[in-house]
Amino acid sequence: MKRKTITLLSVILTICIAFSVTHHLLGRNTATLTEILASRRDPEIEAKLEAMTLEEKVGQMFMGCFYNGTPSVETVNRYHLGSILLFSESFKDNDKTSIRSALDAIASGSDIKPIVAVDEEGGTVNRVSLFPEFRSEPFKSPRELFAAGGMDAVIDDVHEKNLLLSQLGINLNLAPVCDISQDPDEFMYSRSLGQNAVVTAQYTSKVVTACLDDNMGCCLKHFPGYGNSKDTHKGIAVDNRPLTQLEQNDFIPFIAGINAGAPAVLVSHNIVSALDGKLPASLSPAVHRLLRYDMNFDGVIITDDLSMKAISQFIPDTDSAVSAVMAGNDILCTGNFKEQWEAVVSAVKAGKISKQRIDNSVRRILLWKKSMSLF
Numbered sequence: 138m139k140r141k142t143i144t145l146l147s148v149i150l151t152i153c154i155a156f157s158v159t160h161h162l163l164g165r166n167t168a169t170l171t172e173i174l175a176s177r178r179d180p181e182i183e184a185k186l187e188a189m190t191l192e193e194k195v196g197q198m199f200m201g202c203f204y205n206g207t208p209s210v211e212t213v214n215r216y217h218l219g220s221i222l223l224f225s226e227s228f229k230d231n232d233k234t235s236i237r238s239a240l241d242a243i244a245s246g247s248d249i250k251p252i253v254a255v256d257e258e259g260g261t262v263n264r265v266s267l268f269p270e271f272r273s274e275p276f277k278s279p280r281e282l283f284a285a286g287g288m289d290a291v292i293d294d295v296h297e298k299n300l301l302l303s304q305l306g307i308n309l310n311l312a313p314v315c316d317i318s319q320d321p322d323e324f325m326y327s328r329s330l331g332q333n334a335v336v337t338a339q340y341t342s343k344v345v346t347a348c349l350d351d352n353m354g355c356c357l358k359h360f361p362g363y364g365n366s367k368d369t370h371k372g373i374a375v376d377n378r379p380l381t382q383l384e385q386n387d388f389i390p391f392i393a394g395i396n397a398g399a400p401a402v403l404v405s406h407n408i409v410s411a412l413d414g415k416l417p418a419s420l421s422p423a424v425h426r427l428l429r430y431d432m433n434f435d436g437v438i439i440t441d442d443l444s445m446k447a448i449s450q451f452i453p454d455t456d457s458a459v460s461a462v463m464a465g466n467d468i469l470c471t472g473n474f475k476e477q478w479e480a481v482v483s484a485v486k487a488g489k490i491s492k493q494r495i496d497n498s499v500r501r502i503l504l505w506k507k508s509m510s511l512f
Contacts, residue, residue: 181512182503185249186496193217193248194499195481198462200254202442202472203227207239210246216478219502220252220309220468225264232270233305240306249503250511252354254309257298261327265301272301279313279340280331291330291340292347299351308509309354311403311439313344315390316363325363334386338393345397354509356439357394359405361412361424362387369406369447373417380411392432400505401437402428404466406447416464417447420457425465437501443471455480462490467498 186194196217201208207227212218221243228236244250255264260278265271276298282290302310317337318329330340341357348355362383364376391402404424406417413421419440428434443449443457452460458477461469462484471477484490506512 179504179507182500182507185503186499189499191485191492191495192482194495195478195485197249197499197502198468198481198495199474199478200252200439200468200470201474202444202470204472207236208243210243213243213247213251216474217248218251218474219249220254222254222256222311222470223264223307224255225267228265228268228271231268236305244306249506252309252506252509252511253307254311254354255302255307256311257302258312258314258328259294259298265305265307271305278327280327280329283330283332283340288340288343292343295344295347296351299348299353303351303353308352308511309356309401310348311356311358313341313355313357313394314359315341315357315394316359317386317390318363318365320365323365325359334389337390341390341394341399342397345394345399349398352509354400354505356401356403357391357399358403359407359441360391360402360428361405361409361418362391363405363407364409369417369441370445372446373450374407374447376407376409376411378409378411383409383411388432395432395434395436399436400508401439401468402434403439403441403470404428406441406445417451419443419448419466420452420460420464422464429465435501437467437505438465439468440466440470443469443477444473459484459489462494462498467501 197219199216199218200220200222201216201218202222204224205226207223208221213221240253256262257265257276258278259276260281263275266275276294279291282294298310314325314328315337316325316329317334318326319331320326330337332340345355364378364387404419406419408414408416409418409424412418412427413423418424425438428438440461443454443461448457454473455476458469458471458480462481469477481490485492485495
């Protein structure tokens with residue numbers, strides 16, 4: 138009974154915070170964030186920053202997407218990639234031993250070990266458990282698990298998933314999905330929990346806690362809420378819902394996850410007109426100010442894949458990388474990291490992006506890596 142009472146109180150607090158967040162959008166809480174930044178200076182991190190070249194720092198800001206296999210040590214080192222994202226082709230025709238060996242080689246061959254990420258949401262988005270060499274059957278979606286066994290079944294599944302990924306040398310699962318969808322016609326329906334904002338907030342908080350307990354990286358997505366947007370993999374998507382609906386629904390699970398200690402938030406590519414009617418959320422300074430200053434999130438902000446058509450149809454690849462940094466992202470997720478890495482390096486050298494801006498992002502990334510024992 139006591140645990141249930143505490144959970145209920147935490148959800149009520151989350152809802153209250155969600156309502157208060159957007160009521161002071163014009164009065165940015167910059168002082169609080171400045172204090173957080175100052176208090177998190179770590180001598181080891183500062184020493185690493187001081188010793189790194191510009192090229193190495195920019196490389197830490199890239200999550201290279203490897204759609205067709207596992208990267209070589211040479212590729213990771215050539216671009217100083219801070220993270221790599223693996224897809225199903227990396228696991229096809231492989232087994233646990235071969236994957237672990239390949240990822241150990243990358244880790245041991247890198248000056249700073251990269252974060253190794255997958256999208257193992259369960260249900261329609263699995264990369265590892267699709268293949269019987271890794272699991273007897275693919276992980277079920279949180280929606281299916283919740284319907285069959287409630288929150289306990291969902292969290293048991295999270296722990297099992299974390300154990301499998303850890304055994305392979307993977308340290309970041311790009312989950313949980315915090316989006317709210319109860320309409321089967323919406324793109325995000327099958328990937329969401331399928332519950333209201335309060336229950337989804339409980340789910341988000343519990344998943345983050347389970348991942349922190351297991352030393353597995355997690356990431357809240359897709360901020361500021363996918364809603365009824367079309368598939369951003371296929372083209373530009375616009376969300377015209379009013380701000381009040383975002384306040385009362387979409388923001389609540391993200392705030393719950395942040396309060397639970399989520400280390401990262403992934404920002405979507407849909408244009409959320411209530412926040413910024415011109416730019417996709419991932420390229421919008423307004424959306425990032427909401428996350429940083431109004432929700433007091435000082436973890437790592439990650440873009441959704443910049444190679445997706447919602448971005449490539451909107452802005453050229455190299456320009457999107459520079460715009461993403463200027464908007465406030467820390468990690469740029471993309472398959473086109475070679476050209477985009479060069480573009481960001483050039484933008485810093487030309488004075489378009491400040492060195493301090495780069496240092497702020499790399500500091501957050503290195504702090505996250507230290508918390509995951511990657512040093």
